[in-house]
Amino acid sequence: MDLGLKGKTAVITGASVGIGLAIAEGLAAEGVDLVLAARGAERIEAEAARIAEKYGVSAAAVAADVATVAGTEAIIAAAAEKGGADILINNAGTGSNETVMEAPDEKWQDYWDLHVMAAVRLARGIAPQMKQRGGGVILHNASICAVQPLWYEPIYNVSKSALMMFSKTLSTELIKDNIRVNCVNAGLILTPDWIKTAKQLTAETGGNWEGYLQSVANEHAASKRFGTPEELANVFVFLSSGRASYCIGSTYFVDGGMLKTI
Ligand code: NDP
Incomplete structure (x- = not known):
């Protein structure tokens, strides 16, 4: 299926590893030029150069913290x-670990800035570029936790839920400019970070990190496995394309059967 993405320009945040990197590769494979952002300069520059070389697209690296005004x-x-963007993927984000009773205000604010204000500020700056180019696509990478919370990360649950609502609200405002906004809620996606955590948690009990990850998948996902970043990236690439032209203001779950409601 020709997705018609060749020659488009995409901005992807959190693109130096994991899901963001897989989305960058998926779009580059379709001939999309890239603006890739993450805080760590070395890693984002290396990945941008590698992707440009591998897929024959242009890929600019921006070392920036999306939780700040200066970064956005x-x-x-x-x-x-680059002449403006056609696609914006708000992907940068991270899990949390706290209780409501113990977490200070500053932590709530940090996650609000990272998961919500980054998307607000980037939409304000990049939607006018899209409008000038005749339209565009904005996708938000929230999480299944936006609707099905995990007990140990209330700040993550709440801020991702806010991002999901922001996505819906923004879609209504921008569709008149031919900008389609959607949200993706992923379940368990096997990124290097999950592997690192599993190795840390099992280091003192025999090091069976693969067994630990399998137990997590068994507990949470009907499919009894993690998804790969590429499996999730495929959905982002499709939603970025004109083939998804009637997908507007929705949230798509990609969770291996983890969602327990209809
Ligand atoms: P990783 O931790 O593997 O990668 C996060 C990426 O975001 C890195 O490139 C990191 O680079 C960048 N990043 C983090 N904070 C900032 C910041 N403040 N400013 C700019 N860039 C930043 O994450 P995943 O790939 O696992 O997750 C990506 C998104 O998917 C997140 O929003 C996450 O909540 C969501 N998600 C993940 C799931 C999973 O199972 N993995 C499931 C559901 C949702 P650097 O550190 O250099 O800034």
């Missing part, structure tokens, strides 16, 4: 330098 401004400027 740098990303918006990098997209403008």
Whole structure:
């Protein structure tokens, strides 16, 4: 299926590893030019250079913290330098670990800035570029935790839920400019971070990290396995394309059967 993405320009946050990197590769394989952002300069620059070489696209690296105004401004400027973006993937984010009773205000604020304000600020800066180019696509990588919370990360659950609602609200506002906004809620996706955590948690009890990950999958996902970043990236690539032209203001679950409601 030709997705018609060749020659488009995509901004992807959190693109140096894991899901964001897989989305970058998936779009590059379709001929999309990239603006890739993450905080760590070395890793994002190395991945941008590798992807540009491998797929024959242009890939700019921006070392920026999306939880700050300066960071989002740098990303918006990098997209403008390319003549504007057609696709924005708000992917940067991370899990949390706390109780409501113990977490300080500052932690709530940090996650609000990372999961919600980054998307707000990038939409404000990049949607006008899309409008000028005749339309575009904005996708939010929230989480199944936006609707089915995990007990140990209330701040993650709440801020991802807010991101999901932001996505819906933004879609209504921007469809008049031919900008389609959608949200993706993933379940368990096997990123290097999950492997690192599993290795840490099993280090003192024999090191069976694969067994630990299998037990997590058994407990949570009907499919009894993690998804790969590529399996999730495929959905982002499809939603980025004109083939998804009637997908507007929705949230798509990609969770191996983890969601327990209809
Ligand atoms: P990783 O931790 O593997 O990668 C996170 C990426 O985001 C890195 O490139 C990191 O680079 C970047 N990043 C983190 N914080 C910032 C910041 N403040 N500013 C700019 N870049 C940042 O994450 P995953 O690939 O696992 O997750 C990606 C998204 O998917 C997240 O939003 C997560 O909540 C969501 N998700 C993940 C699931 C999973 O099972 N893995 C399931 C459901 C949702 P650097 O550190 O250099 O900034």
